[in-house]
Amino acid sequence: MKKQLLLFVFAIFFVACKPKQTVTNTKLDNKSERLIKGDWQVSSVSYVGSDVFKVTSFNIADAKCFEGSQWNFVSNNNTGEMVLNKANCVTYGSRITWFINKDGNFVMKFLTEGVKAKHTAGGYVLRIANQTETSFQLIDRASVGSNSAEIVYQFDKINK
Incomplete structure (x- = not known):
């Protein structure tokens, strides 16, 4: 009986001490972050795997509205900050x-005025690729449908 009780207490302790798991790795890639510093423009939005569908990006607007x-x-x-201002598209800024x-993921949240980031529940995880000093x-x-496709946002550095 004592062995069963001890085993039960050990099992509860083990479950209670299980580390919290997160969806994304929070160890930062500081070198990649420094390369992205500054002003950028989305020069194009393309679809890999299909070009026959419409995507609402970030629950804001059609993906093509992010061009420019x-x-x-x-x-x-x-x-x-980000600002959408393409003709015939919704105007949006946030x-x-x-x-x-460190996994090469770009993790982002859009912030509501007056609400701190820690109180903003939803966010987005995108993969960062082909990063240079002037583009990424x-x-x-x-x-x-039953397939998946990639939406590629091409960013180019704005020289001011």
Whole structure:
């Protein structure tokens, strides 16, 4: 009986001490973050795997409406802003918080005025690719029927 009780207590302790698991790695890739510092523009949005569908990006607008959007990334505090202003599309602007983790993921939240980032539940995880000092890509995945496709946002540095 004592062995069963001891085993039961040990099992509860083991379960209670299980480390918290997260969806994304939070170890930062500081080198990649520093490369992204500054002002950027989305020069193109393309679909890999299919070109016959429409995607609403970030629950804001059609993905193609992000072409020409302006983005600012501040790497020392992982904040920034983005503005959509393409003709015939919704006009939208928001502060953002973001980071790049060691897995090559770009993790971002759109912030509501007056609400702190820690109180903003939803966010987005995109893969960062082909990063240079003057360009990079953010790649999102979308379900298309029973298949999936990638949405590629091409960012180019704005020289001011």
